[in-house]
Amino acid sequence: MAYRKWWRVALAAGVVALVAAGCGSGGGSDSGASSVENAAPAQGAPPAADKPGAEAAAPDAGAPVKYRLDDRAIVYTGSITVRVEDVSAAAAEATSIATGSGGFVGGDKRSSTDAYAEATIVLRVPAPKFTAVVDQLAKLGDQQQRDVSTEDVTEEALDLDARISSQRARVDSGRRLLAQAKTLSELVxxxxxxxxxxxxxxxxxxxxxRMDNLTALSTITVTLLGPEAEAPVEEEETEIGFLTGLKGGWNALVGALVVLLTVVGALLPWLVALGLPVVGALWLARRLRRRRIQPVPASPSAVTQPHP
Known part of the structure; x- marks a missing residue:
């Protein structure tokens, strides 16, 4: 009985020792893991929110790429018509405005008579000063017309950059292969x-x-009109619809009839002058031919009597 009692006590003590050892090892691992995590920030590791795999720092994959206005490639084009007292003086001032803003004159066309004077000048100015230059040109006289348009070519510029980079890599690869050619056929x-x-x-x-040139320098076409020159007429918008088509068809029919009657009126004197003699000659020839082919009646003596 005493032996069984001591055996049970020893077994219980062993179980307690094993449980205590397991708890001690588990506590050591936890403490080790916590020490590693505490040491990571001290060594300059980024916080959990800044790690690449963190959900808070992951950008929206479906969000479109946004560019600032300064990063976009925009082509500015404008035209302005101004009536001035002296076309030559206004043209010189417009040229001075362009050169003063860092641009230049791309074209200059002038015409003058005793009745009127007109000048058309094409200016190339830096894109950031486009609006300011247009406003200065409008102050040269009485503004008659202004037309400003913009075109965003950012996507085309980025596509060209990517294609150029890829093509340069292909050229470099071709040069390396050419340097390694061993036979004449490979070389060719x-x-x-x-x-x-x-x-x-x-x-x-x-x-x-060319694209960089268009985005860096804007184009402004300035038309300077003298006091007697006529202002350009704005083009009317094209109308469409059933009534417009009917009107156009009727005008086309009337125009065709007018042309037809004009041709007939022009040909009628020739028909009268040449047609009547021709018709008379044909009629006379037909009468003569009928007389020639008319049969001659037979005489009674020429009739043969039947034999008995």
Whole structure:
């Protein structure tokens, strides 16, 4: 009995020791993990919200990319018509306004007579000063017409940049392959391919330069009218619809009839002068032919008697 009692006590003590050892190891792991987490911020690790996998810092994948106004590529184009007292003086002042803003004159066309004077000047000015230059030009005299338009070419510019980068990589790859060519056939083939890639790259770069030129320098067409010159008439909007089509068809029919009657009136004297003699000649020829083919009646003696 005493042996069984001591055996039970030893078994219970062993179980308690095992449980205590397990709790101690678990507490050690927790403390180790907490120490690592506490040490991470001290070493300069980003907080949980700034980690790439954190949900709070993840951007909206479906949100469109937004650009600031300064980052967008916009082409400004404008035209303005101003009536002035002296066209030559106003043209010189318009040129001075353009050059003073950092631009230049892209075209200059003038015409003058005793009755009127007119000048059309094409100005290229920096895009940031486009509005200010147009306002200064309007003060040269009495503004008759103003037309300003803008075109956003940001997407086209970004697409060109991406295509140029890709094409440059292709050109570099072709040059490396050309340097490694070992046979004459490979050399000829790679030279042709490299020439084609370089031509495509040059074309893309030329398009990019033209686009940069349009976005950097805006175009303003200034029309200066003298006191006696006529102002340009604005084009009317094109009308559509059933009544418009009916009106157009009726006008076309009337125009066609007028042309037809004009042609008939022009040809009628010739028909009278040439047609009557021709008709008379044909009638006379027909009468003569009828007389020639008319049968002659037979005489009674010429009739043969029947034999008995």
């Amino acid at each position: 083939m790679l030279e042709g391919e490299l020439a084609k890639r370089e031509a495509d790259l040059a074309s893309l770069e030329a398009k990019k330069r």
